[in-house]
Amino acid sequence: MDKTKLKEIYNRIKAYDKVIILPHGRPDGDCIGSAIGLKEIIKTSFPDKAVYVSGEISEFTSFIGTLDTIEDETFKDALVIAVDTANKNRIADQRYDQGSYLIKIDHHIPVDDYGNMQYVDTTRPAAALIILDLFYMFQDELSISEKGIQALYTGILTDTGRFKYEGVDGDTFRRVAMLYDMGLKPQKVYAHIDTKSExxxxxxxxxxxxxxxxxxxxxxxxxxxxxxxxxxxxxxxxxxxxxxxxxxxxxxxxxxxxxxxxxxxxxxxxxxxxxxxxxxxxxxxxxxxxxxxxxxxxxxxxxxxxxxxxxxxxxxxxxxx
Ligand SMILES: [Mn+2]
CATH class of the missing domain: 3.10.310.30 (Diaminopimelate Epimerase; Chain A, domain 1)
Incomplete structure (x- = not known):
């Protein structure tokens, strides 16, 4: 956890009236979970800001939250944050460079060093945990909705194979404990990810x-x-x-x-x-x-x-x- 850089991200978010969050193409639970989670944190903590998530929809991730359709001009003067995406070609909305400042938040081994600022923590087994690191650090100033809590949990759960994969550590559970303390309803998430069509x-x-x-x-x-x-x-x-x-x-x-x-x-x-x-x-x-x-x-x-x-x-x- 790089506290200096997280503070910089926090200050950037505070400074902008408009934030656009971009997940990757062929979306999974973690990219949509971290994007919706971050959106809910910003929306709940700073109700005057406009926050969007733009990308590709998929049947599996649709229960996490809906995405926004945004016009080209919305990018003007916006802070753009790409999540969970190692290379810029993989960002679903290719207008990522049309904002005024671009931040990459990711946990993959870097492929492209894109963006004005990069926060890459390969020790975190899900990008949603990096969003929670940010939330944890500024918890006195930030809040989050139930939807955001469920979204971040979905990201962690799916990217860690339900806490089985390498990279899961004490911090993973400490962050998840925080979600439980804030009212996480895990059964609601399992109800979606445990079912399969016939x-x-x-x-x-x-x-x-x-x-x-x-x-x-x-x-x-x-x-x-x-x-x-x-x-x-x-x-x-x-x-x-x-x-x-x-x-x-x-x-x-x-x-x-x-x-x-x-x-x-x-x-x-x-x-x-x-x-x-x-x-x-x-x-x-x-x-x-x-x-x-x-x-x-x-x-x-x-x-x-x-x-x-x-x-x-x-x-x-x-x-x-
Ligand atoms: Mn991920």
Missing amino acids: ALVRFKGYVLLNYQKTANGLAYIKITHELCDEYDVSIDEAASLVNELSVFEDCPVWALFAEYEEKIVRGRLRSKGPVVNEVANQFDGGGHPMASGVNLGTWDRADEIIKALDQLAKDYKSQLD
């Missing part, structure tokens, strides 16, 4: 019957467009099932490959030991040591990364022996 449940059945395992300990599944059509699930819903493959004792690495629009193949890589983001970097991707994403383009390229991940699992196992 179509997706059936598709989960497909995944569990059709995954593959390599000799050295990679479990993976390939998902085509046609398959999603057949099961009536979206690609994003299908890709959300990656952690169904986390359960094998002999597979420290698992991956899900899916064909997005225009047959572009992307992969989600997960691990419980071997560092996967170094492999991800070689395949036009990146992320965290135990959870990364890659842009592969073609199925041939997917076969290449399957080989690389199999080798990674092999090297890891030989280190353990």
Whole structure:
């Protein structure tokens, strides 16, 4: 936690009448959760300020809060804050540079050093925790609504795999304790993230019957467009099932490959030991040591990364022996 920089962010927010918060494209619980959470903190604490969240909507994140549609001129004289986004191309609203000052708040390993100011804390397992660090530091001056509390909790919960992933520490729970003290209703969040459509449940059945395992300990599944059509699930819903493959004792690495629009193949890589983001970097991707994403383009390229991940699992196992 960098107190000097958090104070600078706080002062910037105080100084501007208008704040625009930008999550990344293909939104997840953390980018929308931190954006809505920050919006609710600013709105509740400074009712005279105009605050917007602009980005992409998705079915999964819609329960967290709605986004705002803003005109180009709204960016004039605005403070713009991009959350949870390592590279500027990934910011969903590409007008990020149209404001008067741009702050990047993120917890990923930096890809681009964009913005007039960057607050990057890779020790935090969710961007929502950085928003809570800011709230914690200025708690005497700030307030937050119930919606904001639920949003930040959703961000933390989804990005930590419910407190299971690396990076979760005492501070994670201290910040979450603060949310409970302020009236968090966790059941309301679980009611949304624990349910799946029947179509997706059936598709989960497909995944569990059709995954593959390599000799050295990679479990993976390939998902085509046609398959999603057949099961009536979206690609994003299908890709959300990656952690169904986390359960094998002999597979420290698992991956899900899916064909997005225009047959572009992307992969989600997960691990419980071997560092996967170094492999991800070689395949036009990146992320965290135990959870990364890659842009592969073609199925041939997917076969290449399957080989690389199999080798990674092999090297890891030989280190353990
Ligand atoms: Mn995140």
